Amino acid sequence: MHDDDDHHHHHHAGHDHPHPPAQKDHDAAPMGAYEVLEEAVRSLLIEKGILTSGEIAAAVDLMDSRSPALGAKVVARAWVDAAFKKRLIKDTRAALLELGIDIGTIAEFSTVENTPQVHNVIVCTLCSCYPKMLLGIPPAWYKSLAYRSRTVVDPRGVLAEFGVELGREVAVRVHDSTADLRYIVLPMRPKATRGWSEDQLAAIVTRDCMIGTALPTVPSRPARRAAR
């Protein structure tokens, strides 16, 4: 006898209700026009010897290596090292290079600092420009027409929907990245983080904190215990 019961079970012997697969196959649906176009352009570039598949794979890997965790490290460093913070705001490209992060040549970067007087939020009304070389692929909502249009007209309303309620004593500064610069927000370090290590600090810096649609929060002790 063999002991592969699970295997047998998944053949749905005796079942009259087939389960849907846990996850749809990526290529189950017919290709859309843009997918066809991408494949055609990609194969032509390879056939003509302009790019190799290896180079394309390397570019995808490079993009995958960028994520909000990388940005969080930069913020944590700025929080513990005032001189680094100064350099980051003055010349973001050079400061990131100090940490081994090369942002490439597609765009320049600029860091905007939140203060008790000013809260910054980033948007791209014309398309969906985003500091990808630091934070990776943007969230889907960042590219939505609703976020892109409403953030410039009613930033406080949009922020409130993200759970960020700002008093009138704080000026809201929206940055529309219309051109060759990509913006990242340097959030304020919460007071309750005195003595924390850089790793602990980085853990509370989320992607949205660096877009300006969230503030870093310190979990309260009971919540931490509940989260285990």
Place this chain on the structure above:
Amino acid sequence: MVSAAGSFSRPPRFKPGDRVSVPARAALGHCRTPWYVRGKPGVVAAVHGSFRDPERLAYHRPGLPAQVLYKVRFRQLDVWPSYLAGQADHIEVDIYEPWLEPQP
């Protein structure tokens, strides 16, 4: 390659603090000056450097001469007369020099 930030192909026409306005003209084809700031007054907040001209780059041209790019700060109340929230709220937009005029 794009000129690095802070480098200029020719001297910038405006400096930080200058009061400028965006012409209310239309553009044919690709343009990176949003409609909502056309005809609006603002202040130069920073001079970013020279960058290749997107209005030419979009049509497979080299994008030269490079254009000086500015960060322009607009009061929300100037951009949206019905803006209800804080008087000190601003929106900053990166705008190329051909799209800026000195404020009279």
